[in-house]
Amino acid sequence: MAREGSLPRVSSRLSLRYSTPYAALIFLYVVALGVSVWLQLTNYFSLVLLLGSAVDAVIYSFVAMSFTGSRLKHPEWRRPFRVWGGLPLSIGIAGLFILILAALLASSAWQVSALLFSSLALAFGYAGYVTRRKNNRA
Secondary structure, three states: OOOOOOOOHHHHOOOOOOOOOHHHHHHHHHHHHHHHHHHHHHOOHHHHHHHHHHHHHHHHHHHHHHHHHHHHHOOOOOOOOOOOOHHHHHHHHHHHHHHHHHHHHHHOOHHHHHHHHHHHHHHHHHHHHHHHHHHHHO
8 A cells, every 4th residue: 555655655665585564564563562551551451342343333334335325326337246135225234333333432431432533533634635645646
C-alpha cells in the first residue's frame, strides 16, 4: 500500500537481506508492545475484547451497506453470482450490526467508545488526506 501512495513512503522500505518491509514491521512491533504494556499495567483486558467486537460490528455493517449501495447505485452491472435474500437481507444485516454496535457501546466503559470513535476519525481523516493528495497529483 505504501508503493501505491496510500501509506507513508517510509513504510515501503525493504530489507536487502530478507526482502521484508522492516520499517512497517518495526512500527507494528512498537504499537503492539505499547498496547501490551498498557494492558499489563492497567489489567483492563476486557477493553480489548469489547473494542474488537465493536470493530467487527463496524466492519460487518460497512460491508452490508457497501453491498446495498452498490446494488442500488449500479443495478445494470453484471453480477457473476446471486446472494440469497438480496437487498432486504443486506439492509437487515446492516441494521442488526448497527444495533449490536449500539448495545456494545451502551453497555461498555467510556474508553471503548472513545477508542472506537477516535480510531474511526483517524482512519477516515487519513483516507480523506490520501484521496485529496492523489486527486491533486492527477
